[in-house]
Amino acid sequence: MGWRETLLRWQKWAAVGAGAASLAVAGCGNGTSPETPPAIQDRVSLTAFSGSNACADLETYLEDNAVRMMRTQIEASRDGVPSWGWWGGFRGGDFAEASPTAALGGAANDKAASPMPTNYTTTNTQVSGVDEADFVKNDGNRIFVLSGDKLYASLSWPATNLSLQGKLTIQGWPQEMFLAGNDKVVVFSSIWQQLPLAASDGANCKGLDCGYTYANSVKITVVDVSDLGNLKTESEYFLPGSYANSRRIGDSVRVVMSDDLNFPQSIRWWPEGDLGGGSCGFWGGNCTPVDKAKRDAAFNELIKKNEQIIRNTTLAQWVPAASMVKNGQRTMLPADCSSFSKVNAPVRMGQLSVVTLNLKNPGTINRTNVLAESGEVYASAKNLYVATRHWWWWPAPGQKDVTYLHKFDISDENAAKYVASGTAAGGIVDQFSMDEDSNGYFRIATTTTQRVPDTENPNNWFGRTETANQVSILAEKEGQLLVIGESKPMAVGERIMSSRFSGCTGYVVTFRQVDPLFTLDLCDPTNPQVVGELKVPGFSSYIHPLDEGHLLTIGTYVPEDMQNWQGRRIQLSIFDVTNKAKPTLAHTTTLGDSSSYSEAQHNHKAFNYFAAKKLLAVPFSDYGWGQDSNGDYWSSFTSDLRVFGVDTQTGFTHKGAVAMKDLFRVHNYYGWSYYWQPSVRRSVMADDFVYAISDAGIRVANINALGTPVATVAFDRYVTY
Numbered sequence: 097m098g099w100r101e102t103l104l105r106w107q108k109w110a111a112v113g114a115g116a117a118s119l120a121v122a123g124c125g126n127g128t129s130p131e132t133p134p135a136i137q138d139r140v141s142l143t144a145f146s147g148s149n150a151c152a153d154l155e156t157y158l159e160d161n162a163v164r165m166m167r168t169q170i171e172a173s174r175d176g177v178p179s180w181g182w183w184g185g186f187r188g189g190d191f192a193e194a195s196p197t198a199a200l201g202g203a204a205n206d207k208a209a210s211p212m213p214t215n216y217t218t219t220n221t222q223v224s225g226v227d228e229a230d231f232v233k234n235d236g237n238r239i240f241v242l243s244g245d246k247l248y249a250s251l252s253w254p255a256t257n258l259s260l261q262g263k264l265t266i267q268g269w270p271q272e273m274f275l276a277g278n279d280k281v282v283v284f285s286s287i288w289q290q291l292p293l294a295a296s297d298g299a300n301c302k303g304l305d306c307g308y309t310y311a312n313s314v315k316i317t318v319v320d321v322s323d324l325g326n327l328k329t330e331s332e333y334f335l336p337g338s339y340a341n342s343r344r345i346g347d348s349v350r351v352v353m354s355d356d357l358n359f360p361q362s363i364r365w366w367p368e369g370d371l372g373g374g375s376c377g378f379w380g381g382n383c384t385p386v387d388k389a390k391r392d393a394a395f396n397e398l399i400k401k402n403e404q405i406i407r408n409t410t411l412a413q414w415v416p417a418a419s420m421v422k423n424g425q426r427t428m429l430p431a432d433c434s435s436f437s438k439v440n441a442p443v444r445m446g447q448l449s450v451v452t453l454n455l456k457n458p459g460t461i462n463r464t465n466v467l468a469e470s471g472e473v474y475a476s477a478k479n480l481y482v483a484t485r486h487w488w489w490w491p492a493p494g495q496k497d498v499t500y501l502h503k504f505d506i507s508d509e510n511a512a513k514y515v516a517s518g519t520a521a522g523g524i525v526d527q528f529s530m531d532e533d534s535n536g537y538f539r540i541a542t543t544t545t546q547r548v549p550d551t552e553n554p555n556n557w558f559g560r561t562e563t564a565n566q567v568s569i570l571a572e573k574e575g576q577l578l579v580i581g582e583s584k585p586m587a588v589g590e591r592i593m594s595s596r597f598s599g600c601t602g603y604v605v606t607f608r609q610v611d612p613l614f615t616l617d618l619c620d621p622t623n624p625q626v627v628g629e630l631k632v633p634g635f636s637s638y639i640h641p642l643d644e645g646h647l648l649t650i651g652t653y654v655p656e657d658m659q660n661w662q663g664r665r666i667q668l669s670i671f672d673v674t675n676k677a678k679p680t681l682a683h684t685t686t687l688g689d690s691s692s693y694s695e696a697q698h699n700h701k702a703f704n705y706f707a708a709k710k711l712l713a714v715p716f717s718d719y720g721w722g723q724d725s726n727g728d729y730w731s732s733f734t735s736d737l738r739v740f741g742v743d744t745q746t747g748f749t750h751k752g753a754v755a756m757k758d759l760f761r762v763h764n765y766y767g768w769s770y771y772w773q774p775s776v777r778r779s780v781m782a783d784d785f786v787y788a789i790s791d792a793g794i795r796v797a798n799i800n801a802l803g804t805p806v807a808t809v810a811f812d813r814y815v816t817y
Contacts, residue, residue, distance in 0.1 A: 136486055137441035139576060140500045140517045142466060150433040155411040157438060157467070161445050162357055162406045167399055173366060174395050212236050213253055215708035216782035220640075220700050222527060226475050227344040229272035229284065230701045232778040232789050238324065239780060240281055242270040243791040244772050244814035245307075247283060249324045255785040255796045258807035261324035267315055268307025269771050274344045276455055279322040280330070282349055284339050286311035291336055291358075292413035307771075314339045314353055316453060331458050332421040333429075335451060341473040343480065347455040348509040350480060354470035355447040360409050363402050367394035415447075418461065429461060436465045437514065441500050442487050444469040450480065450504055450512040462511040466502060474530035480504045480512060481530060481538065485523055493559035497523045497545040501538070501570070501577055518577025520568045524592075528639070528700070531597035537621045538570045538577060541595040541604050544585070564588045565606050569621040583624040587612050593651070596639035601676060603647060607635035615676040630679040634667050637697050640705055645674035646682070646744045650696050650703060650714065653686050662690040666697065668712070668740065668748055683747030687738060692718040695777055705742070706781040711751070711799070712740045713779040713786060735760065735775035737788035739802060752802035754779075754788035756795055759810060772814035 145154045216236040221228045231242040239252040247270065249262045268287030275281055288310035316333040337355035344350070371391050417430040446469035452462040471483040486498035499520045504512040522542025524530065529541045544564050550556040564585035570577040587606035594605045602616035602624070613636070615628035633656050636649035653667035665686035672682040687694070696702040696714040704713040717735045736756065741749035760774030774792035781787070785806075787796045793810040797803070 136496065136498045136519070137500070138519055140439065140441040140519050141575065142437035142439055142502065142514055142517055144434060144437045144514075146434050151411055154433050154436050155414065158357065158411075158414045159406050159409070161467075162359065162409075163403050165357065165445065166359070166363065166402050166406065170365060170395060170399055170402070174391070211253070213782035213785075215706070217704055217706050217780055220703055220705070222474070222700070223476055225345065225477055227274060228701065229274050229342045229344070230778070231270070231272055232780070233273055233275035233281070234780050235275060235278075236782060238321075239787065239789070239794060240273065240275060240321070241789060241794065241811070242266070242273060242283065243811045245270060246812060247273070247281065247319060247327065248809075248811055249321060249327060250794060250809050251324060252780070252787065252794075252796070253782060255782065255787075255798075256806050258787075258794065258796050258809055260809045260811075262327045263812075264319060264327040264329070266317055269311065270307075271339060272342065274342070274349060275321075276344065276347060276349070279320055280455055281319040281321050282344075282453070282455070283317040283319060284342065284351065285315045285317065286339060287313050287315045287334075289313045289334060291416045292410075311338065312336065312358075314351070316349075316351070318455070318458065330422075333418065333453065333461055334421075335418045335449075335461075335463075336416040337447065337449060340470045343473070343475040345475075345477060345506070346509070348506070349453045349455065350475065350506060350512060351449075351451040351453070352470055352473050352480075352482060353447075353449040353451060355449070357414075357445050357447075360405050360413070362405050364398060367398045369394065418463070420459070420461070422458075431463060431465065435463055436467060438467045439484075439500070439517075441519075443484050443500060444487050446470070448482060448484070448502075450482070452506075452509075452511050454509050457510060460510075464504065464512045464514060466514075468500075471499075472524055472527050472530070474527050474532070475506065476532040478505065478507050479515070479532060480506050481532075483524055483530065483540075493547050493549045495547045496521065497543075499523055499540070499542060501540070503538075503572065503577060516572045516575050516577045518570050518579070520570065520579065521582075522566065525594070529592070529595050533597070533600065533618075533621075535621075536572065537580075538572075539567060539597050539602060539618060539624075540570070541565070541567050541592055541602065543591045543606075562589075563591055565590065565592050565604060567602050567604065567616055567618070567624050569618065569624055571621065581620070581622040581624050583616055583626055586614050586626060586629075593635040594637050594639050594649070596641065596647070598641045601673075603639055603673070605636045605639065605649075605651075613671060613679055615673055615679055617676065628673075628675075628677045628679045630671070630681065632669075632681050632684075636667075636669060638700050638703055640700075640703065642670070642705075642742070642744065645672060647671040647673055648705060648712065648742060650694065652697065653684075664690050666692050666694050666716070668714075670742070670744060670747060672744070682744065685740075685748040685750075687714075687716060688718045692716065702778060704779045704781065709781065709784075709799070710742050711781060711786075712742050712748075713781060714738055714740075715776040715778070715788075716753070717775050733760075733775075735790070737776050737779050737786065739786055739799065751799060754786055754795055754797050754802050754805070756788055756790055756792060759792040759795075759808075760790070769814070 213236050219230050233240045237253045239250045241248045247264045250260050266285050268285040270283050270285040273283040286307040314335045318330045320328040320330045337353040340354045341352040371394050415431050417428050420427045448466040448470040450464045468484050474481045482502050484500050488495045501518045503515045505515045506512050520540050522544035531539045546562050547559045550560045565587050567583040568579050569581040571580045590606040590608040593607045596603045600619035602618050604614045606612050613630045617625045617627045634653040636651035638650050640648040642648045649669045651667050653665040655663045668685050670683040672680045694714050716738045736753040738753050739751040772791050774790050776788050776790045778789040784799050795805050795808045797805045
């Protein structure tokens with residue numbers, strides 16, 4: 097087997113392993129390739145299952161797609177390439193109680209007597225009034241943190257009285273939460289529960305494994321936090337699937353979930369018994385002759401048996417019911433068939449659900465379901481948008497990337513209503529690539545990617561890619577999101593790294609070797625115009641509007657002549673965009689060295705700008721190789737909270753850092769995991785005080801003496817060894 101045949105085999109293997117919901121396999125047992133993938137759908141729409149046959153039609157649709165997916169994956173294995181496997185996860189451990197410094201403080205009703213800070217920061221969100229979930233929430237007086245499998249509640253004001261008041265164990269792997277009003281925290285955790293098509297063996301489901309390695313459901317836990325010293329579970333909701341994203345407006349919580357098309361456990365992906373020889377290494381070499389007739393018969397029989405199993409599966413097994421537990425009583429909440437819609441475009445098969453929980457009406461939940469995979473989410477105060485990508489099945493010359501958009505009206509506190517769908521050229525980098533202006537126009541910044549033949553290397557079946565970038569504006573009309581304006585292509589050969597929309601101005605940063613910042617005039621939605629461009633080394637990965645004329649950004653500094661990665665640095669910048677046609681780099685500073693890292697570089701919730709005090713706090717991590725190591729690898733690791741003064745005239749002033757090394761230095765590396773990382777990740781600022789937050793605890797210091805903490809709370813240590 098030559099290298100070209102090997103690549104083609106990998107191409108087919110990878111395409112099938114990613115899932116093949118809409119593929120129509122040509123024939124059974126003849127080893128032919130799937131038909132040409134369907135073209136881009138310019139008028140994408142959703143069609144609901146309705147009428148007296150809604151449930152029967154839904155079941156047939158699910159089974160038809162399951163059969164196609166099954167047949168495609170097995171056909172890919174027919175020539176000897178094994179099907180994709182599923183990788184296991186980390187093992188969990190036990191909790192050890194925290195040190196005496198974490199002992200519960202005074203009574204929670206101390207809060208009522210405590211004054212509030214004049215100004216304080218909360219979660220950094222994209223849209224004012226639209227809250228985004230995070231593992232840290234605060235209201236100026238209280239700080240709530242999810243760490244390990246617990247919700248911790250601390251009294252945080254006055255800062256000198258910082259103390260842990262209470263904690264509550266949350267089932268599974270708690271990921272994010274909302275603080276709603278004075279009395280409720282809503283926690284989202286991933287759990288394992290016995291579902292109709294789930295594996296019956298739950299013996300290995302222990303500790304956080306039940307929410308990480310074995311997760312198949314989302315649990316929403318509503319906690320009464322009115323008494324910090326006595327946190328109480330008020331109600332629990334169990335929804336099959338995976339947590340993708342969420343938003344909260346007032347008492348209405350919207351949860352975007354995703355789920356795969358889960359096959360029955362009895363499905364087999366490889367025939368048993370003698371397959372007629374044909375043994376040989378993947379990379380070729382001497383092979384045993386193949387009895388093709390015998391091999392095809394075995395594969396055909398496997399496909400036949402699997403299809404029978406799929407057709408015998410009930411709708412209740414394909415679409416498991418949700419449930420609610422309140423006052424010890426469980427109520428089943430089966431899905432309504434009419435809440436499901438199918439897409440008329442080629443997208444990966446899955447289940448995207450927009451779940452609504454009204455905290456004023458906690459007895460029910462509402463689910464709006466789309467039979468497609470979930471993507472990035474954007475929400476304004478009135479509408480929620482979910483982006484999914486066109487699925488080409490496998491890369492080939494001539495293809496273009498496309499994003500499909502689905503719009504839901506969330507003005508009703510109790511439900512999300514499907515409104516319209518649309519198509520935009522290219523793909524997006526994150527939620528900030530999308531925006532809705534005050535007139536209801538939807539703006540989206542995309543990188544367009546087209547695969548073209550590689551004329552210099554004809555044997556390259558993948559071809560090469562050509563990229564460009566643009567901003568498109570869409571308007572809703574009769575159930576369609578229609579493109580009414582597009583900017584000219586920007587930065588051909590580069591990709592968007594960040595974007596932000598403010599009023600009728602758009603900002604886009606692209607990157608290849610230098611960082612062009614583009615400014616766009618979007619006041620005329622039918623004619624978006626690029627009005628300015630600035631090139632500087634490196635790129636910005638998050639853009640934060642300071643005022644009408646300035647942007648504050650974080651990203652990565654990359655020298656134009658950089659020959660290796662050692663020239664990279666974390667970079668903070670202030671751009672002057674007072675003159676949109678001539679943006680300038682007003683100020684910049686770098687942090688650390690090539691091994692330095694900040695979560696704020698890729699997660700806006702870690703970026704904390706305190707406008708009242710003109711302060712910026714970002715988590716910082718680095719490896720001080722050879723410094724104070726004492727033979728212990730992690731003794732040289734540094735993680736703290738870096739604080740800067742920000743002034744559009746004078747630039748950045750380093751105020752210092754809140755260090756927490758003593759809290760994580762004693763924790764061996766093997767005690768760290770995806771769900772317990774004692775490095776600093778978040779911050780809160782209130783008046784003259786700065787709080788650094790990690791999975792290990794909370795530490796607060798005065799802005800004028802950041803190196804001298806005034807109080808510390810330590811959380812329980814999660815041990816994995």
